[in-house]
Amino acid sequence: MTTYHNPVLLPESVAALVKNPDGTFVDATFGGGGHTRKILDSLSSKGRLLSFDRDADAQQNIPDDPRFTLVHHNFSFIKQFLRYYNALPASGILADLGISSHQIDEGERGFSHRFDGPLDMRMDRDATLSADVVINTYSENDLAKMFYTYGEIANSRKLAAAICSKRTGKGIHTTEELKTAIADCTPKLTPAKYLSQVYQAIRMEVNGEMKSLENLLIQSADVLEKGGVLVVISYHSLEDRMVKNYMNSGNFYGKKETDLYGNLNRPFNPIPGKPIVPGDDEIQQNRRARSAKMRIAIKN
Numbered sequence: 530m531t532t533y534h535n536p537v538l539l540p541e542s543v544a545a546l547v548k549n550p551d552g553t554f555v556d557a558t559f560g561g562g563g564h565t566r567k568i569l570d571s572l573s574s575k576g577r578l579l580s581f582d583r584d585a586d587a588q589q590n591i592p593d594d595p596r597f598t599l600v601h602h603n604f605s606f607i608k609q610f611l612r613y614y615n616a617l618p619a620s621g622i623l624a625d626l627g628i629s630s631h632q633i634d635e636g637e638r639g640f641s642h643r644f645d646g647p648l649d650m651r652m653d654r655d656a657t658l659s660a661d662v663v664i665n666t667y668s669e670n671d672l673a674k675m676f677y678t679y680g681e682i683a684n685s686r687k688l689a690a691a692i693c694s695k696r697t698g699k700g701i702h703t704t705e706e707l708k709t710a711i712a713d714c715t716p717k718l719t720p721a722k723y724l725s726q727v728y729q730a731i732r733m734e735v736n737g738e739m740k741s742l743e744n745l746l747i748q749s750a751d752v753l754e755k756g757g758v759l760v761v762i763s764y765h766s767l768e769d770r771m772v773k774n775y776m777n778s779g780n781f782y783g784k785k786e787t788d789l790y791g792n793l794n795r796p797f798n799p800i801p802g803k804p805i806v807p808g809d810d811e812i813q814q815n816r817r818a819r820s821a822k823m824r825i826a827i828k829n
């Protein structure tokens with residue numbers, strides 16, 4: 530059996546998160562439950578953990594533990610669900626963003642250019658927007674913007690034009706068809722890197738990942754108790770910038786505002802210094818860890 534997911538920065542993130550073992554915690558991104566199980570190990574019998582995942586596949590990993598609740602929903606609705614489960618205020622929230630190895634490795638989910646499968650990429654398979662809809666209906670301009678912003682792809686205009694010209698007729702519906710359609714835009718020396726950027730951009734669009742993160746960050750400030758801890762592990766520079774700006778300034782532009790007395794007006798105090806990154810040993814054992822950045826902030 531293959532591993533569902535190898536958790537990244539596991540001891541570091543849970544040590545930073547759990548300061549009060551009797552508290553109520555949130556794992557916003559349950560996945561294979563690696564972080565969840567470590568958090569449960571750190572809690573007392575009075576502690577509580579609610580974990581979110583919008584992917585129904587994650588349900589196969591539910592631990593048998595009376596202190597645990599799985600919320601099969603988008604973490605965008607964290608405030609609403611914590612209220613529903615009588616779990617306010619929370620003592621800590623962990624978010625380990627992106628997708629799990631399981632999602633990548635299941636060819637029929639369409640998340641990877643390494644396997645042939647339908648253009649899907651929905652984390653939540655009840656959602657209406659799929660990669661097929663994006664690739665076959667978005668305007669050339671919108672596709673170019675998406676590839677440039679989320680994929681940081683230099684030839685995004687050429688890429689969008691290639692897709693629009695090749696999709697006429699019967700459309701582009703599988704990962705192999707997409708690869709063939711964009712073959713002329715793909716660098717011969719580094720095809721895998723380029724394709725990963727293309728797929729990442731489509732995935733972020735399909736799942737509205739930046740908007741979900743924005744919602745999570747704003748609501749974290751409402752649901753955490755004073756002294757509560759927010760820990761976010763991100764794998765993309767745009768996500769990391771959003772987290773950094775929000776932790777530092779309470780907005781997404783990084784503009785610091787002060788009150789009449791010169792005190793910073795922000796809901797969190799970030800742990801100062803550079804983000805925490807995995808060590809060489811972890812990266813050697815888990816390639817996915819190489820782009821991880823962890824930021825921590827304390828609720829004011």
Ligand SMILES: C[S@@+](CC[C@H](N)C(=O)[O-])C[C@H]1O[C@@H](n2cnc3c(N)ncnc32)[C@H](O)[C@@H]1O
Nearest residue numbers: 536558560561562563564582583603604625741
């Ligand atoms: C990187 S994996 C988390 C792995 C997990 N920490 C572990 O130890 O196994 C991210 C998970 O979060 C889920 N996810 C991503 N964005 C989400 C969102 N907005 N709402 C709920 N779940 C989300 C994905 O479906 C995926 O299972």
